[in-house]
Amino acid sequence: MxxxxxxxxxxxxxxxxxxxxxxxxxxxxxxxxxxxxxxxLADAATRGVGTTSLFAVFDSHDAIxxxxxxxxxxxxxxxxxxxxxxxxxLAGQPALAxxxxxxxxxxxxxxxxxxxxxxxxxVAEADRRGLEFRAGYEMEFAVAPAGSAxxxxxxxxxxxxxxxxxxxxxxxxxxxxLHDFDANxxxxxxxxxxxxxAQLELxxxxxxxxxxxxxxxxxxxxxxAAAHAxxxxxxxxxxxxxxxxxxxxHLHTSVRRKGRNLLAGEGxxxxxxxxxxxGLLRDLPALTAITAPSVPSTMRLRPGFFAGAYAFWGVENxxxxxxxxxxxxxLGTDHANVELKTSDASANPYLALAVVLAAGMAGIADGVxxxxxxxxxxxxxxxxxxETRGVARLPEDPAAQDAALLASSRVxxxxxxxxxxxxxxxxxxxxxxxxxxxxxxxxxAHLWRY
Ligand code: GLU
Ligand code: MG
Numbered sequence: 377m378x379x380x381x382x383x384x385x386x387x388x389x390x391x392x393x394x395x396x397x398x399x400x401x402x403x404x405x406x407x408x409x410x411x412x413x414x415x416x417l418a419d420a421a422t423r424g425v426g427t428t429s430l431f432a433v434f435d436s437h438d439a440i441x442x443x444x445x446x447x448x449x450x451x452x453x454x455x456x457x458x459x460x461x462x463x464x465x466l467a468g469q470p471a472l473a474x475x476x477x478x479x480x481x482x483x484x485x486x487x488x489x490x491x492x493x494x495x496x497x498x499v500a501e502a503d504r505r506g507l508e509f510r511a512g513y514e515m516e517f518a519v520a521p522a523g524s525a526x527x528x529x530x531x532x533x534x535x536x537x538x539x540x541x542x543x544x545x546x547x548x549x550x551x552x553x554l555h556d557f558d559a560n561x562x563x564x565x566x567x568x569x570x571x572x573x574a575q576l577e578l579x580x581x582x583x584x585x586x587x588x589x590x591x592x593x594x595x596x597x598x599x600x601a602a603a604h605a606x607x608x609x610x611x612x613x614x615x616x617x618x619x620x621x622x623x624x625x626h627l628h629t630s631v632r633r634k635g636r637n638l639l640a641g642e643g644x645x646x647x648x649x650x651x652x653x654x655g656l657l658r659d660l661p662a663l664t665a666i667t668a669p670s671v672p673s674t675m676r677l678r679p680g681f682f683a684g685a686y687a688f689w690g691v692e693n694x695x696x697x698x699x700x701x702x703x704x705x706x707l708g709t710d711h712a713n714v715e716l717k718t719s720d721a722s723a724n725p726y727l728a729l730a731v732v733l734a735a736g737m738a739g740i741a742d743g744v745x746x747x748x749x750x751x752x753x754x755x756x757x758x759x760x761x762x763e764t765r766g767v768a769r770l771p772e773d774p775a776a777q778d779a780a781l782l783a784s785s786r787v788x789x790x791x792x793x794x795x796x797x798x799x800x801x802x803x804x805x806x807x808x809x810x811x812x813x814x815x816x817x818x819x820x821a822h823l824w825r826y
Contacts, residue, residue, distance in 0.1 A: 381421035381460045388473050389414045393465055398425065398458045398477040399593055401491065403802045404436040404670065405722040406825055407593055410456055411472070417458065424455025424480060432489040432798040435805040436670055436722070436825060444801035446794045447489075454487050455480045462590050467559035468552070468601030474560075476590045488794040491726040492586065498733040498790065499585055507740070508632045509733055510713075512565075512582035513592045513725070516623040517599065517610045518574045519546065524609060526823060528617040531574035532608055542569035543576075549606040553578075556598050562591055571682075572621030582628065582713075585733060589725035592625070596721075596826065612721040612826035614672040618815045622676035624683050625720050627667065628701070629732055630713040631740070638740070640709035643691065643702050644749070653689055653714055654746035655739015656698055656732065660687045660718070662784035664697070664770050665777040666731045666791075669803060670722035671810045672822045674772055677718055679755025684717035686754045688767045689746060695753040697770065718770065721826040727791065727799075734790045774807035 388396075396417055399409040410427055412420045429452035433441050442448045458475035465473045479490035486493055502509055519532030533542045543550055550567065557564055563581030570577040580591050596612060603610045615622050630639050631652055639649040656663065664684075668677060677697075679685040684697025691700045697718045703709035719728060738744075747766060754767045762768070771777040778800060781788050788796055810818050 378418050378422050381418040384460060384463055385414050385417040388465060391465065392471060393473050394471050396458060396463065396473040396475055397466075397597070398456050398475055399597070400456070400477045400479060401593055401724045401726065402431050402434050403491070403724055403799050404434070404806070404825070405724050406434075406436065407596060410477075412458065414473075420458055421460050424457040424484075426453050427456045428452065429454050429489070432795070433801055435802050435809065436822060437806075437809055439805060439809070441801050441805035443804055444797040446797055453482055455482060455484065459590075462587075464560050464594065466597065466601065467556040468598060468605060474594060474597060476593060488792050489798055491724045491795070492589070494791060494795065495586055495589060495726040495730040498730045502733060502737060505737060506633055507737060509585050509629060510582045510632070511585045511588035511627065511629045511729055512580050513588060514577060514579040514624070514626040514628070515592070515595060515599075515612070516570050516572070516575055516577045516625065517612045518572065518616045518623065519549075519576060519603065519608050519610050520574060522604070522607050522609050526616070526820065527574050527611055528620065533569060533574050535569065537571040538569055546608075549602060549608055552606060553599065553602045556602050557595070560594060560598050562595055562598065570621075572623070573616065575621065575623070585729045586726070589729055592725045609824070611823050613819070613822045613824075614668065614670060614676040614720040614722055615819045616823060618675070618819060621681055622683055623720060624676070624717055625723070627716040627719040627728060627732065628713045629716070629736070631736060637703070637710050637712055639700070639712035639714065640703050641712065645700065645712065648740055649712070650746055651739045651742070651744045652736045653698060653700060653739070654744030655736045655742070656714065656716065657687065657689050657746055658739060658744055659735040659784050659787050660697060661771055661780035662787035663716070663731050663735055664718040665781035666787065667716060667719040667723045667728040669777065670822065671774060671806055671818055673720055673722055674774070674777065675815060675819070676720060677770055680753065682717070685770060686762065686767045687770055688750045688754060690749045690751055693749070693751055695755070696750065700749065722822070731787050731790050735787055738786045774803055774810075778803060
C-alpha cells in the first residue's frame, strides 16, 4: 500500500495537487475531513493521521455529547487512514485530491465506531453467505444563489418541475457538474429539475455497497464545489421549508447469488427476492431510524410527498417507502431492484447500507413472506382501512425512532454496542436541541449541514 500511495502521491504532486482530503461521514451524515499534504500521503496511508475519537459523538449542530459512556471524556485519539485505491483528484478543486478514510484505533486495530468498517463487515457476511449486493443512491438537492440565507426566499431555478427550461439559468453549473462527475470517476444515470422548489436530482451509477457509500460522499464534494464555482449554493438537507417537498436520497439495492439477481421475476420477485423485500419491510421502522435519522427526516416522511410515511411496499409505487422496481424485456431481468425512499443526507451512508444489507439478508435467511404489494397511497385511506391492511405509520419523532431501533436486534446489533451507544446519544442530543423549537428554526439549522 505504501508503494501505491507513494506512486499516487508522486503523480498527483506532478499534476499540481498539494493536499488530500481524507473524508468520512459522522453519525449525522455530515462529511468531515482532514487535509494531508501530498508529501505526507504515503505516511498517512500507513500510519494514518491523528484525529479525536469524539467525532463519534458530535451531534448535527457540532455540539459534543458526553452522553455515551464509551466516549464520556475529552480524552482519546484515533488514526484516520486514507483508502488509496479510492483516491481521486478533485476536478472542481484541482489543487486537492480526495480519499475516503478508515477510522482505526490508535494501535491500528479496528475501531468499533468506524462506520465504514461496519459496512465492510456486512459485505464480508454477505460474501460468507454466497450473496453479492449492488447499490446506488439518487440524490435530490435544492439550489440558490451563493450568499442566500435560505432556498425558499431565493430559489435557484423557477421550475416547472422536470422542465428543460427550468435549468437554462443553470446551464453552466449543470455542464460543470457533468464534467466534474466524469473527471472524478463518478457515473451518473441522469440529472433533472425535480418536483420540489429549486430542486435538482441526479442518480449515481450502481456499484458494490462500500463504493456506493464512498461515491455518495465524493458526489457531495463534487456538487458543492461545482455550485461554488458557478456562484451557487446547494442544500442537501432533508427539508428546505415546511411546506415544500423534501430532499430524499433514495437507496436502490439488489442482491445476487451465483450471479443471478434474486429480485428478478415476472413482474414480482421470486421467493428469495420476496424474502429480501420482506426482510426490509419487517425491519423498516428500525432501518428508518438509521437511514433517515435526523429531526428534519421525521418531518420529511409525510404522506403524499413520495417520501414514504407508512410501512408497506408496492410495485413501482412512488408513495411506497419500499418500491419494487422490476426488470423488463427492454431493461433485462438484472435491472430489478428495491428502492428505499426513507433515506436522506442526514444518514451516514455506510451505516445506512450496512443495516439495509443486514435486514435483507435476515429476510432471506428466515424466508420472510411479505404481504401483498399495495398500489394505492394508504395515506388516502381511513385509519381503520390501514389497520385492517396492517399498514402502520413510520416513527414520527426521535423517541419513536429510538424505540423502533431498539425493538430490532437485527438492525441495532449491526452497529455493535459501542457505536449503537454513540449513535443513540447523538440522536438524543439532537432531540434535546430541537425541544421547543419551531419547525422553521429546526429546518434552518440543518439547511447547510450536509
Ligand atoms: N422528494 C421526495 C422525497 O422526499 C421524492 C420524490 C421522488 O423522487 O419520488 O423523497
Ligand atoms: Mg426524486
